[in-house]
Amino acid sequence: MDRGGPRRPDSSRKRLSLWGGLYRNPASCTHRVDRINEGSRPPAEPGQTGLRVDLRSKVLLFHRLRGRIASTVALLFLLTSCARSSKPPSSRPGVAQAPVPAVQRSSLGVAVGPRQAFAADACIAFPPAGKDRHRTIFIDAGHGGPDAGATGTASDGKQVQEKTLTLAVGLDLSNQLRRDGYRVVLSRTRDGTVGRTLSGSVTEGAYTPDGVRADLRARVACANSAHARLLISIHFDAFWSPAVGGAQTVYDPRRPFSGQSLHFARLIQRAVLLAFQAHGWDVSDRGVIPDTRLDAPTLSVRGAAYGHLVELGPAKRGWLDHPSLMPGALLEPLFLTDPAEASVARSHVGQEALSGAVARAVREYFSAGSR
Incomplete structure (x- = not known):
């Protein structure tokens, strides 16, 4: 998560034609x-x-x-x-097509909350695929749409974007938790915003500070509308020096349920580091920290005065009137500006290791008697 603000999308990206090369002459x-x-x-x-x-x-x-x-x-x-x-290619099995995340193909997704507040494919609930545990988990894949988040370069020279990687991990985590018997609500199921884009919230292809805050508040509203028991916000980190790396998990210490959030954050941090060690990846432990101690710059003076992450923090009149109502944590397991860590984040093995670690933390959280 690059707290310096959203970056403008690269206008030089190539667009691939959907049907290119498939028609006969x-x-x-x-x-x-x-x-x-x-x-x-x-x-x-x-x-x-x-x-x-x-x-x-x-x-x-x-x-x-x-x-x-x-x-x-x-x-x-x-x-x-x-x-x-001359007809378009068949969509039958056996015809090569671009892969689509399984959760997006599911017809079981149900829209949550007042739809005038959310984008079309945002705030979607999916039922448990295993024995129903009667608990809902909210998964927020950080950034999306005009907000690319942090960017970096993997060891092979390939560019990576935070919004793409958080979505990949979030979708895989959703599938794992559903198999474990949880109802899952995803803030977003594709590369897009969560809240409806308001006039003036995007300038020259990037969010304004007010646009960022509005989209974050939409994610909080989605979690509350879903009556989630846990909030999980997935991000990656960035720094100006590629020598800086490591994993950290963030919680808010000023909530009635801060003790539960701290417990959950510790479970995530431990599970993520163990998963990295099991694969032989040397990722340093940056610890579990309160959001009041984050030393990254904010997008506005009002944001600095608030002093919390919007998704985790308490209410403040005029800034965040309706805060999240459940324990939660924000994980930043890798730095995309470190080529080695960006390579892990970009790989399927790395993404599965991350989602598996968070799923394990969720199981441990509820098995310990947390409600």
Whole structure:
């Protein structure tokens, strides 16, 4: 999570055409038809004039008619074939298509809360896939849409964006928790905003400070509307020096349930570090810290005066009238500005290790008697 503010999206990104290269060339069909038409006519016979029809001319007439019939049949066949080949590719299994996260293909998702407050694919609930534990977990994939979050470069030179990685981890975590029997509510299921984008909240492709705060408040509203028992906010970190790295988990110490939030944050931090160690990744322990001690810059003077993270912090009139109503924690397990850590965050193995660690922390949290 880069607290210096959202970055403008890279305007040089290439856009891939959905159907590019999948249609056949219609001109090839035309050429084949032309060749058949050109070759279907027998050469004209000299001396064939008037109504003189002898045996030889009858034979020629028969061959001519037979050639035209064959030509017509071939023409109809090719036109039918070309018409079929010009249709879009089938979506049946076996046809190569871009992968879509499983939770997005599910027809089980149900919109949560007042829809005028949320974007179309935001604040969606998914039922448990295992034995129902009758508990709801809110998962927030940080950033999204015009807010790319932190950016970095992996060891192979590939660029990474925080909003893409948080969504990948969040979707995988959702699937794991559902298998464990939890109802899961996702703040976002695609690269987009959570709240509806208001006029003036985006300038030159990036959020204004008020736009950022409005979208964060929409995430809080989603968690409250879902009646979640736990709030999990997924982020990654960044710094100007690539030598800085490590994992940390954040909680808020000024809430009635701060003790539960601290307990959950410690479980996350421990599980994440153990997962990294199991894979042989050397990621330093930056600890569990209160959001009041975050030393990163804020987006505005009012934000600095508030002194908390919006998703975790207490109410403040005019700034956050309706705070989150459940224990929660924000994890920043890796620095995207450290190429080695960015490579872990970008890999499927790294994302599965992270989501598995957080799922383990959730199980431990509730098994210890937390309500």
